[in-house]
Amino acid sequence: MQRTMSDRVDIVLIPIISLFLAFSISALIIAGIGEDPFEAAALMVSGALGSAYGWGYTLYYATNFIFVGLAFAVAFHARLFNIGGEGQAMLGALGTALVALHIPWPHWSLALLGCGIGAALFGAFWALIPAWMQARRGSHIVITTIMFNFIAAALLNYLLVNHLRPEGSVAPGSALFPDAVHLPTLHDILSPLGFAFSKSTPANITAFLSVAAAILLWFFLWRTRTGYEIRTFGHSENAARYAGIDPFRITLIAMGLSGALAGLMALNATMGESERLILNPTEGAGFIGIAVALMGRCHPLGIVLASILFGFLYQGGAELALWTSIPRELIVVIQALVILFTGALDNMVRMPIERLLARSKRARSKA
DSSP: OOOSSOHHIIIIIHHHHHHHHHHHHHHHHHHHTTOOHHHHHHHHHHHHHSSHHHHHHHHHHHHHHHHHHHHHHHHHTTTOOOOOHHHHHHHHHHHHHHHHHHSOOSSHHHHHHHHHHHHHHHHHHHHHHHHHHHHHHOOOHHHHHHHHHHHHHHHHHHHIIIIISOTTOOSSBOOOOOGGGOOOBHHHHHGGGTOOOOTTSOOBTHHHHHHHHHHHHHHHHHHSHHHHHHHHHHHOHHHHHHTTOOHHHHHHHHHHHHHHHHHHHHIIIIIIIISSOBSSSSTTHHHHHHHHHHHTTTOHHHHHHHHHHHHHHHHHHHHHHHHSSOOHHHHHHHHHHHHIIIIITHHHHHHHHHHHHHHHHHHHHHO
16 A cells, blocks of 8 residues: 555654643633643643653653553564553553562572563463453453453462461552562662762663563564564454464464563552552553554554653643642643544544645645
């Protein structure tokens, strides 16, 4: 199919225009409740990016979004809409906790490797069940992955209340992980190099792991045979079958890798931040990852940039709710507008630009 605009326009210009529209409407809403939108924007920027403390929380949120965004993207390239990142990340948190609590690790590096394997396996397992159901029984992947989110939450609740909660504890949560399992924070890593970073933020070494995961996923999808098969299957299942690509194998590989990436989010949220397993360890990040992936055009680089943006929105929104009279619910509305314009209303921006560029191209060709 002939393209009417360059990839640069698709990846850069359209998201920028969509963000401009979302923030413009947000500014009007803020002005409508009697607040200064310019002061609110300045507070968001300073609160999220103006200090090491703000950057710490921005990067912490962004790390979660990178993992779940990559998880959605790899399945999306096979035209599989994995809406179950939330549940897969919950199972990843369970795998992380079981490995961290029941194996005596001598050092955090070995614990990180072991917990990473546990998180990936648990997340992949939770994704492979809906994958098998679609490939063999025709169950729709969207429906089954959504249902599995609720099952994962109920399972985690049951285990925390009845099996993992320490004796005498009232709150549903596991015991704290041993000290040897605690991950180094960005303060611990960067301070010896001369970079000051806040001690009180949960940003940790998994921020680097999330970027490494994005690079590896790019290499896998665009530089390996299996990655090519996944993308071919996503463009045309009939063409993939004609080329000898097994749909069952590709469905399981794509969804298994998707679930593993979602499960790895638990390294940041459970092992790096709470340092124990708690109820709702994902805090909705699995659903935000869908918007992050769509905004980033399901490309690893775009997902990293979109994750930083949403990390900024989360931390900046928390600062607005803390220091202004803007209600927390309005912060959620701003985040929803960004998701709406960069995801659901993408064609509203795309189609006029396509027509404009096509008209400009015809005019140049006639000149």
